[in-house]
Each structure stands twice: as structure tokens, then as C-alpha cells.
Amino acid sequence: MVTYQYNRESRLLTPDHFKVVFSKPIRFHSQHFTVLIRHNNLDHPRLGFAIAKKRVKHAVQRNRIKRLVRESFRLNQHNLPTVDLVIMAKSGIDQLDNQAIKQQIEKIWRKIIQRQKN
RNA sequence: UGAGUUGACUAGACAAUCGCUGCUUUAUCGUUGUAUUUAUUCUUGUUAAUAAAUAGACAGAUAAAGGGGAGGAAAGUCCGGGCUUCACAGAGCAGAGUGCCAGAUAACGUCUGGGCGGCGCAAGCCGACGACAAGUGCAGCAGAGAGAAGACCGCCGAUGACUACUUUUUAAGUAGUACAGGUAAGGGUGAAAGGGUGCGGUAAGAGCGCACCGGAUGGCUGGUAACAGUUCAUUGCAGGGUAAACUCCACUCGAAGCAAGACCAAAUAGGGUUCCAUCACUCUUUGAAGUGAAUACGUGGCUCGCGUAGGAACCGGGUAGGUUGCUUGAGCCUUAAAGCGAUUUAAGGCCUAGACGAAUGAUUGUCGCUUCUUUUUUAGAAGACACAGAACCCGGCUUAUCGGUCAACUCAUUAA
């Protein structure tokens, strides 16, 4: 079933959720992202962010990254396995434009899907 | 037309698709338990219990529709206030802050008007702008001297001393020495050297005296005041700088913050009360008795060690979590009145974000803007389209900022 919804069910809400992901993650890297994933027992994937103020200085930039990644997650979530994801940003990401960020995050989705099949 | 000053406003526009989050309405589900009706039960009640239906209410869930959804600085957290909790008889000390005068305000370190000083041709802008004559400190180097000072060069050497000469020889005069000494004009040092100019005066000089200018003190006049003026009087005149040095004077300040605070409250652990159970001991009472858990049981051949010591009900605190505080407010817009103005008052209208691992977005198209290329009027390409993202709420200040619009004023040039 294809859904484009993104509500509170699709997010990591409490520190406990994050701790679980950070404890035994599988890592995926690109030039400006680190993604930690871990299987959950639900029937849908969940998304969380950990973007440090040290890496991305301005609040406008942090919000932009979160919105872009969230939008991409929203449109691709039906293809993803049932995992919890934590997106971490690396410094320098605020220099990129919207298209570049979109391409990078979509590349990561493909890697996750590929790994799941194997 | 050009150059500038001040104030106010604006912060790309429209459409489509897919989302996020409050609000309103409707529908469905759910929850609680209120009212009514009906049925059943029996202790037969105007009253109880149970069940169902209908109506109403509502923490909530889902769906649909409608409508709303970042800023002028939301930022820095530099001030002030509301709100909340705690503390508190009153007063003082300490500490911190402010500092020309008057006003505005809920309050302010903010704003308005005025004074004084500085900058600018001007419109205008800037200023921590109380007191050093209450006391204490500080001023390197240079310089003679750095605080009620001082003699290095210079000037003088009247007076005193010494030498020489002359004379009327216990004395006087003249010349010299630069010894005592005088001097604050000139030079020089320094950021700063104890009013300025001129004339008189003098051995040379000096407010030493005088004239003018400037000041100080008192009075008078104007002003609410800061302060200004003064053809008034007195005073030769000043002991300068520094308080963003200690300090003094005047005024202000209780402390902490929405993670404040209020309510609901799981699991686990733990507290209290009652009842039941286990074991040991006690008894004029042999009991659902009293006291205790130091004991008992298990593991084990024994010691050490390890494990177990219960069950039920109720009460209170309270963690995770949830709800609330949470957006109607010193609110915004328009008009009128008062005031030079900040602002205030009155009338009418409006409701304009409330998220919480944290929404307010993405993509596409058309137009606009900027830059670049080609070229001379188009075409093409690029663009997080300036700075920047609410977190209890307001009033300011400060800092960042591509452009655009409007109004008032100033200066220059040209024309009439």
C-alpha cells in the first residue's frame, strides 16, 4: 500500500527510542550524511534527526535539511523496510543546494533497500 | 537636476499537485455517567439493584469540508515589566545599578522636549554630562621644577660681600667680580608648568599698579528646573588633571524562573495502617492471645557464603508519561479630542501561529528581480532570490540586512 502520510507514528518521539537506535546500529554513509538504522517491530519505518548545532550553525539551515530529508522520506517510505532511522549531518552540508541534498539522501534510501533484499 | 539628512512603510506575486499542524462544523466510533422510559430481581420501595433504548454532555479516535499558520529583527539575552512559586512586622548595613533638568510610561539604562559641550556650510548628528573647595591616592620617561612648585640656559645684580680707583678718608661715590641673592618676561622639557593683551613700573622682573577681555562669589532679572543674561556690588585672580581610581552625594533594587507552577498518574522499588499466614519465645488466661524476625527454611557432610521470608485490602508521597499553564493582550486598525512632543482619553470595528526529538514545507508552471553570456533587442543560463526561523507574553536597546516606495527638510547648480 502506498502512503504519503507523515504523522507522529512515523517519528522517533522519546529519548528511549533514540537510545535503542544508537545502541546497536547499522551505519550508512555518504559525503554529508550518516544514517543509523535498526529494525523495529512495527509495520512502518520511523525517522529521527540528530543534527548538531556545531555542524550546522544557523537554525534556518537546520530546518531546511530536516524538511528536505523528511519530504524525501515521506515520498519513499513505502519502499523502505520497517526500521528506525536516525539521520546525522556532517559539517559542510549547509553549503549544498536543495537538489544535491535530495540526490544524496535518495542514494542512501537505495542502499538501504538493496541491503534489505540481500 | 545633483548631493545629502530625518522619519514611515514593504520584505517577490499568482496557480496546480502532494504533505505537516491548530481551530470551527458535520458524520461515525468510543468513554463516562446525568435525565427519561421500558423490562427483570426481591428486602415490594413515591426511594434499591441490573440490563436495554432515547436524549444530553465530553478527555478522546477516524473521515470530510471550510478557514488560519514565522519576523522586522522571531537573533543577542543587554535592560525593564506582567505572570507564577518561595521569603517577608518595620528600619538599617552590605552588594549591584543609575547619574544635566523637566515630562511620558506598568516600568526602564527606553522615549520626548529643553539646557550645556563637540562635529557639520546646512538640514541635522553625537555626548556615563553629579562632586577633586570632605578625605585618600595616581602622573613612567623627559625636565631645574608635577602642586599652594621651581632657577638649567638666560636676564638682573638695586641691596649685601669682595677688589680697584677717586674724594672732603670711622664715611661717600664710581667701575668691576658674578660670591650671597633677586627674577617667572624669553628659551628649553613635557599630555599638562598656577588667567590673556597692552601701558606703566623696575636693577631685572612680576596683578606690583592701571585699562580692556575672561573668570570667581553674592545680588537682581527671565525660566517649573537645568541654565542663561546682567550698564549691579565685591574680589587681583583661583589650590590645575584624573572619580570608565578608592570614595562622597542623590535615587532605584527581596529571590528565582514556564524545565516557574497546578492536576492526573503505569511498571518497579520502597513507606504507613488493618487483616490473614510461617517460625521462635512467654503464660493463673493455651487464645484467629501477646512479644519478636536477632530467627526460620532451602542449598550442603559441616563452617563461611548465597538464596527465600509470604498473601490481600486501603492510604499517602511520587518517577516515566500525560493534561494544563498557552495565547484576548499595558492587543491591533480607523476616526476624533488634549498636548510642541513622547503619550493619553473617547467612540467604532477586528481576533491575527501555538508546535513540544519540536509544524509553518517540497515540486512544477507563468510573471517580476538580480547576475552572467550573446548582442543592441531580444534570447539563453544560473539563483537555499538580502538578513534570517516563534518555544510563556509584552515594552525597549543592540547587532545582521539585497532592494523598493512615500513624506518632510537642507545645500549646490541652472531656468523663470
Next chain:
RNA sequence: GCUCUCGUGGUGAAAUGGAUAUCACGUGGACCUCCGGAGUCUAAGUUGCAGGUUCAAUUCCUGCCGAGAGCG
């Protein structure tokens, strides 16, 4: 949300408002040596930035910028 501290050669630290800003380590250059080490000499500071007070500011005051810490 509240509070505090720091910023000085490449690094780590000194300096009462007063001379050309000092010390250690490191780096570059020169000397010494056959070469290297050691040694000797020497160079490199916008005292974070912008204003102000003062005769004079690393020091005092104000505003920014950056780094770090603490409390809840």
C-alpha cells in the same frame, strides 16, 4: 531559561595603566661541523574586532565575534 570564565608569536603561559609586550617549547634563516645533533646569533605579535575614558590601554568601560564551563 539562567549564570560565569577566557581570547597575547605556530603551541602553552606571564606582564601594578607607563620604555622596543616577557618566558618555555617549536618553526624558518645564519654561524659552527666532512655530515647530523648539541651550542651561538637572529626573525616572525593588528595583544579577537569596533568604539570610548585617560597625557598614555594587554590592563579600565561599552557593544559585537569566537571558544569553553556550570546550574536547572
